[in-house]
Amino acid sequence: MSQASNFVKKLASNDKPTRDAALESLKKFLISKSASSSSSSKTKTFTISLLDAEKLWKGLYYSMWFCDRPKAQERLAENLGRLYSENIKSDDVFLRFVEAFNLIMTKQWSDIDQWRIDKYYLLIRRVLRHNFKYLKSHDWDEPLVRDWVDVMSRTLLSGDAKVPVALPYHLCDIYLDELQLVMFEELAEEEAELDKEDPKYLQKYETLLRQKIAIVEGVPVLKLIEPFSVLNKEAKLKPLREKCKEDVLDDERLVDWAVVGDDSDSDVDGEGDNGSAEQDDEEEEEEEWKGF
Template identity: 60%
Template structure:
């Protein structure tokens, strides 16, 4: 395969040319030929895919293209190439992000959301294979969630915004019907508590089979080590303290912190009291 020819076709202004190139790319990535590809080759491919999104103007077309590109991870790429393909994506996004104007920024946020979703879907399809998961975490920790100054802060910020939401979508895909039934009820309905309890029980069971602590570990690290205070706080507020994680039984509540706060309050009261 000539990587340069794919790049030119994927970045073409002509939609049929881009669509044909994307279909050819799907066939290529699902073949064993990718074993000869280096990280640089995959970065060149993602550069082409990046520009295919750049030239996509209509909202519905953008959503369709973002979904198609994201699905390369869950439906096409081989297991051995998964981590390398993830790294290629983030390498290009980090390099190109400063050049994205305000009129195109939303479509790239959408693309990132879809890529994260399909990353989760792929790893779930492997039953969260530990080797694949660790390689993926290594890539995330070295690239977009490294906390390095070279990474535009908007990228980890966006991941904080979407991480738990996309994880929830993927983990509980099979519970959509039950969730829809619950959404149609008001809290005053007799069946509400029963259905809510059933749904929550199912979620806890499913979540217990997923390595959620590891999946949020990059944010745990950033919460402690990120140079920017605002990023440390955002990791805690939008990911680590998300109530959904507590509902699933994936993280413990802050009982110890609350107890310490109570003790501090009591100490402060004793110091301020001026009776007798």
């Protein structure tokens, strides 16, 4: 704990060289802790407690706080995201660090002023991206994905009143964008070369789409979007329920990737049967109405 506290002081320093040096030390620290955790994985011994992980993210939170220029903020957000995909080598440490970040964002969000809010939105985006990169690097291992989804469902996507609504709203906005970027990273160059003016555009597009569908077959997309399905049914705020449905569950990309069919509501959010029943009722009412 004293080592974590020492990191926090340096990461939260208003002196940039001190913060940069502390971040480099933290990278080595995480690698060493991850390695020792991996070697003792049979006993599930966590080499970083949740409290210590929160302390570290509290320091990283202030490291972002003191970062002023847009380019520097973008670099720092990317470097902090890479802690997950490049410096953590253990699933246990990864999950602890994910939970710690989510808890710190929840606790500190109300303190962020209007001039700093955008860089924290960027930080959340980059952390999510590198969370997906970690899952991808482990071949979207089913137990790992399940545990990660559980962490998200207990924290930022819990629907709890303690979680500022801006956080799940932001995740609705970016979730499929970041998942798409990571899943199809190898196809980015081919997609960038698509030109609608090309006579063979349609053929190339269809070939690319088939490649995407083949990739998605190995990704548990339905499991990854499960928290939004739960929020769509159980969130207390109607706008949040609607946003989960409109921005995630009803996104046309899920149809394009063959994750769901065209009548996707029944597959994703469990409301398809009710929807069809309501439609049948409306049709019956229209047939029985004798006005005009």
